[in-house]
Amino acid sequence: MDAFQAVILALIQGLTEFLPISSSAHLILPSALFGWPDQGLAFDVAVHLGTLLAVVVYYRRDLLAMTGGSLKGIRTSTMNSELRLTLLVGLATIPAVAAGFLAKDLIENELRSAMVIAVTTVLFGVLLWLADVLGARRRGTETMGVGSALLIGVAQALALIPGTSRSGITITAALALGFRREDAARFSFLMSIPVILGAGLLKAKDLAESTVPVDWLHLILGVAVSGVVAYLTIVFFLRLLDRIGMLPFMIYRLLLGGVLFYVIYSATALS
Structure with missing residues (x-):
């Protein structure tokens, strides 16, 4: 992987991590269309760190308030809104963590095919719009x-299936439960912090045990590009959300699914 490929992949990760359009569906396209090599474990850690920094910076006031309110609530043995939100985010994280440990082998060995990603891209796009x-x-x-x-946490666990989109499925669940768009997105993004942090730590552990040499230039590019792009994506997504709704994202996912099906068909026809 060269520097140009690193920038493009980090840009894709930053754009798609928080939009309801599935990062995994996009990240298979460069290799499928252009034959690019796998980005590697170290680069995965870098772009996860970039997107984590983006959401933490954007919600820094919320996180500081949640931390201070939670500590105060624990100290005084009283429930307050900040402690309550912190507990709800933690509770919603549990299903994904449990599913990740229990279904890791199934997901990695059976569900990472291009066909699965194409189907889930289309299916969960329609469910988001509905x-x-x-x-x-x-x-x-x-x-x-x-x-x-x-319930939103269980929906997040489904995002372990490639092509589902973590933000997409959690926003879908929150909307189905009657939450406003901005509140659905806010809770989804707050939920992403422990999930991205946990996934990044697991990948970092695997990286520490790996003997593959690390290209630090690509890692720095990955963190910087994915972080800046992810932050800008969050800003503009939340500003436009009430005006545009979810229809554009469903249409985009249908088109992306069509491209993936075409790539799969073409590869099958050539083999």
């Missing part, structure tokens, strides 16, 4: 209870 159209869009995160948090 949830947006049919959902009440009246609830805020202040009304969220344990049941809603767990």
